[in-house]
Amino acid sequence: MKELHKNKTLVWTLFIAFAAVLLGVLRARTLVPPDEGRYAEMAREMFASGDWITTRLNGIKYFEKPPLQTWMNALTFEVFGLGDWQARLWTGLCGLLGVGLTGYAGMRVFGARIGFYAALVLGSSLYWVICSQVNSVDMSLSAMMTIALCALLVAQRDDATPSEQRNWMLLCWAGMALSVLAKGLIGLVLPGGVLVFYTLFSRDWKIWTRLHLVKGLLLFFLIAAPWFVLVGLKNPEQPHFFFIHEHFDRFLKKEHHREAAWYVFFVLLAVGSLPWVGVLVQGLVLGARGERGGQDAPARFKPRLMLLVWTAFIILFFTKSNSKLPGYIVPVFPAVAMLIANYLDVGTRRSRMLTAALTALFGAGLLGFVPFMLRLARHPGEDLLYAAYQPWVLAAGLVLLIGGALSMLYARQMQRDLTVLVLAIAGFAGTQLLLAGFEPIGKVRAGTNLMPALAAAGATDPATRVYSVGIYEQSLTYYLKRTVTLVDYWDEFTFGLEQQPQLSIPTIPAFVQQWRADAAAGVRSVAITRPEIAADLQRQGVPLRIVAADARRTVIATQ
The missing domain is CATH 3.40.50 (Rossmann fold)
Known part of the structure; x- marks a missing residue:
């Protein structure tokens, strides 16, 4: 069996190639409304006006979101000028950061092979790849929350030294502060809720003594508070709108007209996990199993349980909300990737073959869907756009079909690392083809x-x-x-x-x-x-x- 995860040259080559493709294709598409155009325009106006406190859209005060996304896009415009790839650069870097941190945390907490698998799983998951190439605040939030999650895992592992625990916990608090600057109070509420429920399920009450609360809270407010103070002083109407209307009203009321079926996030989790949906449930179930420490002693910290609670709490939290948008659950995918990686390490050959077979089946489904794509046109003349998209969907289907079949062959031969690697490459390449071919449709939507x-x-x-x-x-x-x-x-x-x-x-x-x-x-x-x-x-x-x-x-x- 080839131990690919031990080959550092291969690992770094894969990561550099992934980064080159992920960032290189940011220029390939027009900014598609509404989100991509909105956040690019907000940053352009900030860049043009020099006002880095009051966020505006079309010259009008716009306080629905905090400024991190706008800041970073405007900073990119300052350095590289206006353009499509510049507007997406921060999002692409966030996607790349998430993959790197997930792989690193997986390695430090679970071992080298699981870290290798975790990076491959996240870097090829349909939803993470798409969101990494769309100028939207959801990936910005997800990357900052990934900092918090991965830092927490590394800090709380049983063999962490006191200095490691302190330093990584401070990074965790910084990640939460940046999450608040990315999208608001959920940057603190979601990790806080996860910690509460993890404590209840694990009965690890002493974890609260290992959080470095005093230093952490000081760092949190030092990072998160200044903008809220400054924007409130300049715009007295902002605090009530942002904290009440955009948080409590959005969660509890239906006035935003963003309702959806209760199961929508479960469907998105399954679809977004492609090509790993065949081991999704098994990975989640593994998170609920007991974990062992050294010499078969019970582990003090239960990282798999933490990952499961992170996933379940975020999904259930937004399931209860009256406002449901697809991007809300992007922060769960790093945790899901680590759980899937754990299962890929210990799971059966049959489960890996099933995952590969489902990927091949999905590719075949895309091939079968191609003749019917013209029916997606909703405006006169746009059937030609979908006709232009057909070859790209056909190519994506072939990549997934061939990749799934080849991966199934390696799984049959008990080549675990090759199975995961081939499936990851197929998933990533298929998603890139689907994104690149969307450009004619995107141009018309953008106008x-x-x-x-x-x-x-x-x-x-x-x-x-x-x-x-x-x-x-x-x-x-x-x-x-x-x-x-x-x-x-x-x-x-x-x-x-x-x-x-x-x-x-x-x-x-x-x-x-x-x-x-x-x-x-x-x-x-x-x-x-x-x-x-x-x-x-x-x-x-x-x-x-x-x-x-x-x-x-x-x-x-x-x-």
Whole structure:
């Protein structure tokens, strides 16, 4: 049996290749709305204004999330300039950091082979790879929480020295503080809840004496508190909105219209774990089993139980929430990866063969799905986009089918390391193909196909007035590199516009009056709107010309 995990040259080569591909493909796709465009535009405005305290979207105060994602994106723009890969660089680094930390913690806590497996599992899990290449706050939060989780595991292991325990626990507290700066109080609530339930299940009451609470809390507040103090001083309305509306109201009320079926996160966990879904349940069950310390003595700290509680508590916490978005459970995947790695180390050959077979079956399913992809088109003419996507899905299906079959062969031959490695490469490569081929669809969703016409109409000229009527294009605003005047659009801007109502036009009749005034005064004006609104304006005799249109939006300008 080939002991690949002992070959340090191979391990580092794999990690460098993984990093090169993960970061190299960040430039391959347009920023897809809503999240990618939103966070890129917030960072662009921070970069342009130099205001690193008050976060804004389209020039309007925007306090739904803390600033870590915006800070890091703006810092990237400062160093490398504006661009698609620059907007995704922080997210990509977060994904890479998560894989590295998970592998390192797995090695320190469970052994070299399990650390090797854990990195391979996480670095090839469908959901982690996708989120590592999408400019969204969920991966930022997940990486910071991975710092907290991995530091806690390394600090609390039975053979940790006092200095190791102190230093790693301080890193854990820093990770929680950064998690709060990434997405709010859940950066503290989730690890805190995990610790409480772990204590109840393990009866390891003394763990609370090993947390370095005083030093840890001081470090936590030193990192997390300054921005909240500064933004509250500059914007007295921010604390109530952020802490009450964005935390308690979002969790308890349905006003955000983000409800979903109670089982949605369990489905996402299974799908997101591909190609490892065949050993997902076994890995979770392993977390509930007893752990042994040295010389068959009971272990003081139970890391597998901690990983299971981490996974279960986060999923159940958001299952009870009235607001359910897919990105909420991304932080569980490092813990799941370590549990799966533990099972891959001790599990049966049959289970590894089953996992490989399910991967091959999923690849075959993608191949069978290809002829039906045109039915996914929801707007006229977009069937051509899905036709262009078909070869990429076909290639991904072939990679997963062949990789699964080859992995099944190695599993049959009792080549554990090769089985896991081949399956990981197939999962990672298949996901990259699915992402890369999405670009034609992503460009239409972002609206960048309209950019030449918008530029010709003067929309990129600061002297031109640009309106967004009944719609807000998250990505298109970023590519215009300027803010627009909202018309009859509230949604996520509601709170900000209550503070700054002068930054929008509340109704379409008021917009028509302004538009006519612009036309009479010879002011060049451009508006982005929905096709039905443009048609209605034409019926009203509003002076306009259509300069560009697609199935989703229409661009009009003064005559």
